[in-house]
Amino acid sequence: MALEDICRFKDRHHKWFPFSSLEDTDTSLYMMDYFNLRWRGLRTSEKNSAIPLDFFTPPSANSASFCLPNHSTTVRRPFPLSHGTTTLGFIFQGGVIAAADTRASAGGLVACPAVHKITPIHSHLVVTSSGSGADCMLWERILTREIRLYQLRHRRRLSIRGTAKLLSFMLHPFKGTEVCVALTLCGWDKESGPKLIYVCSDGARLQGDIFSVGSGSPYAYGVLDGGLKWSLSKDEAISLAREAVFRATHRDAYSGNNVDLFHITAQGWSQRKREDLKEEYYRDMEKRSKDRRGKIKRE
Amino acid sequence: MEYLIGIQGQDFVLVAADNVAASSIIQMKHDYDKMFKLSEKILLLCVGEAGDTVQFAEYIQKNVQLYKMRNGYELSPAAAANFTRKNLADYLRSRTPYHVNLLLAGYDDSDGPGLYYMDYLSSLAKAPFAAHGYGAFLTLSILDRYYRPDLTRDEAMDLLKKCIEEVSSASISRRFHLHYLHLFNLFHL
Numbered sequence: 001m002a003l004e005d006i007c008r009f010k011d012r013h014h015k016w017f018p019f020s021s022l023e024d025t026d027t028s029l030y031m032m033d034y035f036n037l038r039w040r041g042l043r044t045s046e047k048n049s050a051i052p053l054d055f056f057t058p059p060s061a062n063s064a065s066f067c068l069p070n071h072s073t074t075v076r077r078p079f080p081l082s083h084g085t086t087t088l089g090f091i092f093q094g095g096v097i098a099a100a101d102t103r104a105s106a107g108g109l110v111a112c113p114a115v116h117k118i119t120p121i122h123s124h125l126v127v128t129s130s131g132s133g134a135d136c137m138l139w140e141r142i143l144t145r146e147i148r149l150y151q152l153r154h155r156r157r158l159s160i161r162g163t164a165k166l167l168s169f170m171l172h173p174f175k176g177t178e179v180c181v182a183l184t185l186c187g188w189d190k191e192s193g194p195k196l197i198y199v200c201s202d203g204a205r206l207q208g209d210i211f212s213v214g215s216g217s218p219y220a221y222g223v224l225d226g227g228l229k230w231s232l233s234k235d236e237a238i239s240l241a242r243e244a245v246f247r248a249t250h251r252d253a254y255s256g257n258n259v260d261l262f263h264i265t266a267q268g269w270s271q272r273k274r275e276d277l278k279e280e281y282y283r284d285m286e287k288r289s290k291d292r293r294g295k296i297k298r299e
Numbered sequence: 300m301e302y303l304i305g306i307q308g309q310d311f312v313l314v315a316a317d318n319v320a321a322s323s324i325i326q327m328k329h330d331y332d333k334m335f336k337l338s339e340k341i342l343l344l345c346v347g348e349a350g351d352t353v354q355f356a357e358y359i360q361k362n363v364q365l366y367k368m369r370n371g372y373e374l375s376p377a378a379a380a381n382f383t384r385k386n387l388a389d390y391l392r393s394r395t396p397y398h399v400n401l402l403l404a405g406y407d408d409s410d411g412p413g414l415y416y417m418d419y420l421s422s423l424a425k426a427p428f429a430a431h432g433y434g435a436f437l438t439l440s441i442l443d444r445y446y447r448p449d450l451t452r453d454e455a456m457d458l459l460k461k462c463i464e465e466v467s468s469a470s471i472s473r474r475f476h477l478h479y480l481h482l483f484n485l486f487h488l
Contacts, residue, residue, distance in 0.1 A: 208328050
C-alpha cells in the first residue's frame with residue numbers, strides 16, 4: 001500500500017523469519033501478530049513476524065512484535081458457533097440510539113439468554129455486534145485497545161470514521177476465512193456530531209442514518225422504516241427501538257430474551273436498564289385483547 | 300444488482316452509477332457513492348464484492364495521489380488505467396484476488412476524453428461506451444443503436460436517460476430507481 005511504501009514497511013510485508021533472532025519477543029507485548037493467526041496455515045512451531053498491519057502505528061525503535069505460536073490447520077468445531085441476533089442503530093435529532101437483543105444461539109440451542117451485544121468503546125462510542133459471538137468479543141477488545149493506544153500516543157481521540165477505517169483494515173486480512181463479525185459503531189464525534197457506521201468482516205464499511213444487522217434485521221427494518229423520523233423525541237425514539245427489537249424477536253427464532261438500549265449524545269453514552277421482552281409481549285397481548293374486546297362490543 | 304455506465308463524447312465523458320449498497324436481501328444504503336475521484340480529471344467507478352471495492356479503489360486512489368506528490372504532475376488517464384489493471388492482474392493469481400469491476404473515466408489535456416472498461420479478470424479496453432452489471436445486458440444494445448462519436452452533452456444525457464429507464468423497468472429486483480442515480484459529468488475544456 002502507498003502508506004506502507006512511505007513508512008518503508010514493504011520489506012517486512014512478505015518475509016517471515018522462521019528463526020527470529022532479530023525479533024526480541026521478550027519485551028513487552030506491543031502488538032499481536034494477528035495477521036498470521038490462521039491465515040498462512042503454517043505447520044512449524046517457530047515464531048514468525050510478518051506484520052502488514054503495523055502501518056497504522058508509527059515506526060519506533062523497539063517495535064518488537066509479539067508472535068503467537070502458530071495454529072495448526074483448521075480445528076474441527078465442536079458445535080455450531082453462535083450466530084443470530086437483532087441489533088439496530090439510528091440517528092435522530094436527539095442523538096444516536098443503539099439497541100440489541102441478548103440471545104446467543106448455537107445452532108438450535110440458546111447458549112446464553114443474557115449476552116451483552118452492545119459494548120462501550122469509549123465515552124462517546126458504543127459498538128453493537130452480530131455474527132459470531134466469540135469473534136465479536138475478540139475484535140471489540142482489539143478495537144478498544146487500539147483506540148486507547150491511539151489516544152495515548154497522539155493525545156487526541158480518533159474520529160468515528162477513523163475508528164471504522166482502522167477496524168476495517170484490521171479485519172481485511174481475515175477476509176475469506178471464517179471470521180464473521182458485523183459491527184455497527186454508534187457514536188458522537190466532537191467535530192461532526194452523531195455518526196453511525198457499519199463495518200463487517202467482508203470488508204464493507206458504510207456510513208448511514210439507520211442500520212439493522214443480524215438474522216432479525218429484516219423484521220426490525222420493517223418497524224423502523226415506518227416509524228423513524230428525524231424529529232422524534234427521546235422517549236419516542238427509545239420506544240421505537242424497543243418495538244423494533246421486540247417485533248424482530250417475536251418472529252426470528254435466533255433473537256430474543258431481553259433488549260439493551262443505549263442512547264448516545266454529545267455528553268456521552270447512557271444505558272437503559274435491560275428490559276425483559278416477555279413483559280413487552282404480555283403488554284402487547286393485553287393491548288390486542290382489549291382492542292378485540294372493544295371491537296366486539298361495538299359490533 | 301449494481302450498475303455502471305459510461306458514455307464518451309467529443310470533449311466529455313458522462314458516467315453514472317446506481318446508489319444502492321445491498322447486503323443479500325437488504326438495501327443497507329440508498330445514497331451510496333460508487334465513484335472515487337483519482338484526480339481532478341480522472342474518476343474511477345467501482346462495483347463488485349463488498350469489501351474489495353472500497354479497499355482496491357482507495358488503494359488506487361491513494362497511489363495516484365502519491366504519484367502526483369512525488370513527481371509534481373498527475374498521471375494521465377491511460378497511465379492510471381494501466382496502473383489499475385496491473386494491480387488487478389498482480390492480485391489475480393494470489394490468494395486474495397480482488398473481485399471488482401471498474402470503469403475509469405478521464406480527460407487528458409492532449410488526447411481528450413477517455414473511458415476505460417476493466418473487469419475482475421483484469422482485462423482493459425478503451426471504449427466509447429461501456430456498462431457493468433446485469434443492466435449492461437439490457438443497455439448495451441441501446442447504446443449500440445443510438446451512440447454517435449459526435450454526441451453533444453444533451454444528446455448523451457438523453458441516451459443515458461433512455462438506458463436508465465430501461466434498467467429501471469426491466470430489472471427484476473426493482474432496486475434500481477432513477478432518482479437513486481448519481482450523475483457525474485466530467486469536465487469542460
